[in-house]
Amino acid sequence: MDKLTLLNKAKEIREKAYTPYSHFKVGAVLLTKSGNLYTGCNIENAAYPVTCCAERVAIFKAISEGETEFNEMAVVADTKRPVPPCGSCRQVMSEFFSKDTRIHTANLLDEVKTVTMDALLPYSFESDDLNEDKE
Numbered sequence: 202m203d204k205l206t207l208l209n210k211a212k213e214i215r216e217k218a219y220t221p222y223s224h225f226k227v228g229a230v231l232l233t234k235s236g237n238l239y240t241g242c243n244i245e246n247a248a249y250p251v252t253c254c255a256e257r258v259a260i261f262k263a264i265s266e267g268e269t270e271f272n273e274m275a276v277v278a279d280t281k282r283p284v285p286p287c288g289s290c291r292q293v294m295s296e297f298f299s300k301d302t303r304i305h306t307a308n309l310l311d312e313v314k315t316v317t318m319d320a321l322l323p324y325s326f327e328s329d330d331l332n333e334d335k336e
């Protein structure tokens with residue numbers, strides 16, 4: 202799918218963000234291999250750390266609907282540079298994305314930076330590292 206289509210959808214969903222504390226709104230869109238779109242916005246909480254980022258909301262919505270294969274993601278926020286996803290979201294993305302999955306990040310000035318999963322989180326901890334057969 203065209204990255205601008207995904208980014209425009211992310212901009213639209215960003216308006217739904219629940220951000221009474223930071224007033225920092227983020228929108229995310231996830232495209233599955235089957236061609237479905239899952240959207241997410243950040244959802245904050247009076248207990249601040251309970252907040253969930255837009256990226257993880259989109260991924261968790263998709264997983265909970267039985268989708269496990271993804272093509273690309275788009276993320277938008279009102280930042281000076283295309284918004285860099287936080288470390289927790291990078292780890293969650295790496296659980297479900299391939300090394301070459303592209304993440305389109307952007308700001309409201311329509312500056313776009315596309316990065317692969319591997320570039321976003323190199324040398325990531327993954328299931329193979331659990332070494333479950335050792336004891």
Ligand SMILES: O=c1ccn([C@H]2C[C@H](O)[C@@H](CO)O2)c(=O)[nH]1
Pocket residue numbers: 220223225226227242243244245252253254255256284285286287290
């Ligand atoms: O990539 C990001 C970075 C931050 N946030 C949210 C978390 C919190 O609600 C607010 C400020 O950190 O922005 C996201 O949703 N995605």
Ligand SMILES: [Zn+2]
Pocket residue numbers: 254255256257286287288289290291
């Ligand atoms: Zn995050």
